[in-house]
Every structure is written in structure tokens, then in C-alpha cells.
Amino acid sequence: MLAGPSVGDAAQTAIAHGAEVVYAVESPVLADAPPDAVVAAAAATVAVAGPRIVLGAKTLLGRDVMPRLAFRLGTALASDCTSLALDADGRLLATRPTYGGNADATVRCLGTPAVASLRPGTVDALEADPARTGDVVAVDAAIDASVVRTRSVERVEQAAEGLRLEDARVIVSGGRGLGGPEPFEQLEALASLLGGAVGASRAACDAGWVPTSYQVGLTGKTVTPELYIAVGISGASQHMAGCANAKAIVAINKDAGANIFKDARFGVIGDWAKVLPAFAEQLHELLD
Template sequence: MPGVLVFAELADGGLASISKELFSAGRPLAQALGEPLCTFIPAEKGGEVAKEAGALGADRVYVAEHPLLREPHPDYHLIALERAVQQVRPSVVLLGKTPLGINVGPRLAFRLGVGVAQDVVALKIEGDALIAERPVYGGNAMARVALREKPFVATVRPKAFEPLDPTPGRTAPVQAIPVAIEPAAVKVKVLERKKVEATGIRLEDARVVVGGGRGLGGPEPFQQLEELARLLGGAVGASRAVCDAGWLPYQYQIGLTGKTITADLYIAVAISGASQHMAGVSTVKNIVAINKDADAPIFQEARFGVVGDWKKVLPAFTDEVRKLLQQ
């Protein structure tokens, strides 16, 4: 009976969107293995979320309730997940490629003495192995990784799978997993948590992103990018050079060490297109680049490119968008 176990994360009192996507990633694996799709919910109180998980397609729900699981502290969640894995003995453990998931997943795999596939965008069971695919070289190639030792542990890239729709009235059996967490055994203490006030559309969710690079020359031009993003109902992002320079906070950074965007349209303004930046835009459908250097690497990836000074091109482009929207 073992199962495919989704490590659930919570947001605003319910299941985080990544967890809903993991149900969608896990369902075909469960079918291929002939095993149930299970979820593990570590939380201070998991009752309501357990119901939501049942409606979203989980066949079995395991809940570990503990006051220390209120915060997304990786050490506490690792203890809880390891306990769940010992009890459930799943064939597959799926986590999101989130700050919590990328911390807990590899550490769990290490403790279990198995491999881990990271940043996965496709998964399937082939024979006795789990085959995972992940983008490499900034999305220019896909690596296929075979995990042969169970449990197969994988962290899945957000937005790689469409979340399943809930089936009202669908329920799943819920089982409590008792966890003992000894706070003194945990070496890292969270002293303070500061919430970054976000306004507008989240970069990761935006269908249109307008990104700015070092070629903008300073923080002020980002007002013009904001204006274009507002007209297109999108969000503003930036290269790491911009965030390193302190022009924008790191929450705006797109790329290997920043956020992954999945927009339909990415307008990159004065961004060179370094591979580390492009790693964050590999699943964007259309890239439009504005750069004064015709040899900038961004043009190799862009569907449309304008070679020119952004100071001339961007206002003209924005005016044109404004006119089109008024028609």
C-alpha cells in the first residue's frame, strides 16, 4: 500500500498553491505504482487543511500537529517529515522547490541514504525507477535523472504542474502522526521574522513581467518599468546586478539565485541575458529584449528584440501600449 507522499505547505491558513501542484504531479505516479496518493501536513492545527487535501485528490492524509510547526522552520519540519516517512514508508516523497522544500528535501534524502532530484519539471515511473527531468544550462537543455532507490525524493519547481481542481464533498481518511520535537536539539533559532509587504501581483504568478538590468543606470528608471507593468497588468523584476547594487530589494531578483518566473511575456530592458539570469525565465513563453548591444546574449533567447537605447525605446513602447489599450 505504501504511497506517493506529498509534503504539504500552508499559506494563509490553507494549502499553498505549490502543494496543490504536487497533488497533480503525484497522481500519475501513484497510478503508475498502483499506490495511494498521500499527503503529510505538518502544522500547528491541520484539521481544516486535511479536509482541503481530501477534496483536492489525496487518498490518505497524515497530520502532525505541534505548536513548533506553526512557522516554516526547516529543522522542525525535517523532524516531522522523517517521522512520517518512517511510519508511512512511501515509495515517493514530493516537496516543492520552495525555501522550506529545498531545505528539507535533500536533508531528508541524506538521512534516508537515498538520492534526491531537485528543481524537477516532469516526473514519471519507468520500470523500477523514478525518472525526473529538470532544466539545466539556463533552460537550454533538460537533464534526465533516474532515482532507483526508494523512497524517491524530489523537489518540484513551482508552476511546472497545473493544480488539481477540488472535488466538493470528496474526503480522505485522516491519520494523526505523533511527533516529539525537542527544541533544545535544534541548532538554528529564528529570532525574528520580518514580513516583506508586497503590493500588486506576485512576480512568480504574473502573466507579464517587465525586468530591468544594470543598463538602466540606477533605481529611478524602474518607475518607467512600473508604469509599463501596470498598463499590462504585470509585475516588475530585475537582474541580480540591480539587486546587488541596492536599486531594488532581492525579492525582485529573477534567476538562478532569485525567483523563477513563468510569465507568458517577459520584457527584459537593459539586461544582458547572463545564463544565471536566464535560468529563472526558462519557461517564459515570449521574451522581448531591449538592449543597445546587438551581440547581447539575451537576443539569442528573445522572440522579439529591439537594438537601441532603452531611454528612447521604452517610452515609445509604453506610449504605443497605452494607445492600443485605449482603442
């Protein structure tokens, strides 16, 4: 399903990526995607298409839309799934991290339809092939402006300083172990050398050392860089939930028992204040 004031080329893009039928819901009320209107559009599409399974992503919008859609359809949402499968009867089996990442639950979805949302970055899109064909079906959802009951008054985007975390190929991330805001300057310098961005754990954000927008984790951003360098981060499950899909995690921590080492491809047990400058200096030599 695509929803917006005008779906435009997006339908062909979805088909090129493998969609066989695209349901297009077009309404001026869908401008800026108010969740109330998107839920209405999705419910109308489900009524027309009659699917057995409804999938969405746990994006900013999906986080609001998917649980409400599930309850509107008389069931609940298998939220933030990291893998999906079908059982022998064709029922959806959804696996999702729970207890902040300490336990993986697999549930059989009993609702008709089953409704699930996927954690961003857990599956790769099919490569686009413009030769693929598919149908575009217009859904007449007749969405009235009155469905939007939570109205957006003002949206303030902080001027993104350089690279977005979600797009960064390299992330240098700092946590409680850094002890204050100043060390983040070293992290910024290292990130800039590697063409990457700086992230942080919730502890560092809650302490006010860096803005909330730096937060990687279950309640922050989900990132999928090639390289994630975690400095002074213990690796609480709720943090790992945001970076576990990094291709390689490097951990620098003075506590040999820190959870972060379990998920790290490379680890250094040591004082970050001594490890990091030498690491950065050596990188300078290698990369210059």
C-alpha cells in the same frame, strides 16, 4: 503530508486536489514551520507511510527541508526538477536544469525512497473537486521542541509595494543594460500601466539599483507571468531559470546576439531608451 500546529481544512483541500491519503502531523513545535521540525515530521511520515518516492517543492521551506530529509533517509535530493517520469522498473527519472540552465540532466534515482523537489510553476495542480474522497491519517511524530536547533529570532518582511512578483500577470524586468537605477522609474510606470510588477536581473540587484526582493532567477524568484518584458537583460541562464515558465517573453536589447532572444516570443533589437518610451506611449493609446 501536511504539517503544522493544526492541519485543519488543509487536509480536505489536499484531497479535493487529488490526494488519496493525507498524513497529518500536528504539533505546536511546527508553528511557523521551523525547517528542523518539518524535517522531523517528514521523516516520521516516511517511516509510517513507506513510500517509494518522496516529492516536495523547491519553495523557501522546501529548499531547506528537502535536501536534509533526503540525507536523513540515506540518499540525496534530485533538486529543482522541471519534469519527472518513471522508467520501466518504476524508478524515478528526474530532469533538472544544471550549469545555471545550460544543461538539462536526467538522472535515475537509486535511493529508497527516491527524493525529488519540483521547481515551482512547472506543473499545474489538479482542479479541486470537493466530491473526491480520501483518508486522513494522523501521524504521531512526537516532535520535541529540542529538535529545533536553528532558532528564528526575528523575521522582517519588507512591506510589499503592491503586487507580489510571484502573483503578477505581467512583469517588466530590467537588467545591466539599463545602466543605473533611474530607468527603473520608467519600468515602474509601464508595469503600473499594465497592472503588473517590476523585476530585475541579479546584476541590477547586486549593483544596488533595486532591492534584492526584485531579483528573478536561479538565486532569486521563480515567476510565471503571462507576459515577461525583459529590458536590457542579456538572458544569462541563471536569470532564465527564474522566468522560463512565463507564457510569453518579450525582449528589448541592443545586442542581437543576446541569449534572451532565444527564449523570447517577441524581440526588438534596439536601444531601450528609444524603444521603451514609444512602446509605452502606444500602449497608453491602446489601453485608454
